[in-house]
Amino acid sequence: MPERRSRKDAARNREAVLAAADALFARRGSPEDVTMADVAAAAGVGKGTIFRAFGDRAGLLRALYEVRLEPIREAxxxxxxxxxxxxPPRDRVPALLDAVLCFKLDNRGLATALEESGSGSPYQADHYERWHSLLQSVLEQIPGLADSGFTAHALLAATRADLVEHLAGEERVPRERMRAQLADLTARVLASGPPQGPGHEG
Known part of the structure; x- marks a missing residue:
């Protein structure tokens, strides 16, 4: 019984920490302004509890990112x-990329902090690998489109958090314009495959 109670306490603490971190990141301009001590105080737990549950700051960022991403993943x-x-694949590819872009726009600080943490390479992050695999599998269903793996990387590069932050923050590009630009780029890439003649298999 004590073991079950400790598991329930750990789960409750984890939820409290994620809720506190979410609220703090939403209120402050940059995730760098939020310390582990801030999160611990807001959640009503010790810093040690956070480190046990998430490992380090990057682990907390990843967990919060996953929580926010869950509704999109379910969809x-x-x-x-x-x-x-x-x-249909030709409609799903732009919809997937638009969802990634909108998510990055809605979570600019968190996405930038996560992609810059750890190895320093966003391409080694679990969430990137999932998006790339999904996009590649959909691209492979489009006849005549060559090298779906590279194409998936190239399209996802347009949604990198540092680029989104630069365009939205430094260049002040409006959200709807960014979405339209990405949709136009995607349409041109999808239209670049060879024409499908009679008897041609992609």
Whole structure:
């Protein structure tokens, strides 16, 4: 019984820490302004509890990122069009990229902090690998489109957190313009495959 109670306490502490971190990151301009001590105080737990649950600051950022991403992931895996698996590939690719871009715009500070943490390479992050694999698998369903792996990398590069932060923060590009620019880029890439003649297999 004590073991079950300790597991319940750990789960409750984890939820409290994530909720506190979410609120702090939402209120402050930069995730760098939020310390582990701030999160611990807001959650009503000791700093040691956070380190045991998440390992380090990067682990906390990843966990919070995953929580915020969950609704999109559910829509991608089993939801209706345009994100869900029943959507035709040529329509699903731009919808997936738009969802990534909007998520990065809505979570600019968190996304930038996460992509800059750890190895310093966003390409080694778990969430990047999932998006790349998904996008590549959808691109492979489009006849005549060559090298779906590279194409997936190239399209996702347009949604990198540092680029989104530069465009939205430094250049003040409006959200809807950024979405339109990404949609236009995606449409041009998808239109670049060879024409499908009679008897041609992609």
């Amino acid at each position: 991608v895996e089993a939801g209706p069009p345009p994100l869900g698996p029943a959507t």
